[in-house]
Amino acid sequence: MRVLTCFLVIVLSLSCAEPKADNKSVVSSNPYLIGTWSGEGKFLNIDFNKEIGVIPIQMEIKDNYEISGTIGDSELVNTSIAEVGYGFEIRGELSSKIKATSKITKDHLIILLVLPEDGREKVQMSTANFHLKSNYTFDFDMRVGGVNLMKN
Structure with a gap:
């Protein structure tokens, strides 16, 4: 039992590790990401989606490797x-x-930009998912949504 517990703790720890993020190396090796990506997101939870409504999402990936964006009322x-x-x-x-009148206090956003392996340099749209969370690791009450991000 103790071995199983240790194994589960190790697997859980590895699955929660943040991916290494180096904007410069990622963007310079994938220059097709540069530009403004925008769309309107919807949350999967029906009641939460009714409360928040459709939410505008915009991200800008700049050639100087900076990333900025907005989701709803928030930067x-x-x-x-x-x-x-x-x-x-x-x-x-x-x-x-994300909406000034909302009671939600989540303050972390993860956008999962899904792109095909082949022909990425020509892609102008991503069917993306986004997670509104309290932190980057465990948040059992995170809010998940979907958005089609178009590259402008």
């Missing part, structure tokens, strides 16, 4: 990008609530 700060198996993971902290 993304302390942003980073990491390459992962399905595409890219963009993380940022929120400067305020």
Whole structure:
């Protein structure tokens, strides 16, 4: 039993490790990411989606490797990008609530930019997911949504 517990703790720890994020190396090796990506997101939880409504999402990946963006009424700060198996993971902290009138206090956003392995340099749209969380590790009450991000 003790071995199983240790094994589970190790697996859990590894699964929660943040991907290494070096904006310069990720963006310079994937220059097709540079540009403004925008769309309107919807939360998967029906009641929460009714409360918040459709939420505008915009991200700008600049050629100087800076990443900025907004989700609803909030700006993304302390942003980073990491390459992962399905595409890219963009993380940022929120400067305020995503909707000023909302009671939700989640202040971390993860955008999962899903791109095909072949022909990425020509892609102009990503069917992305986003997670509104209290932190980057465990948040059993995170809010998950989907958005089609178009590159402008």
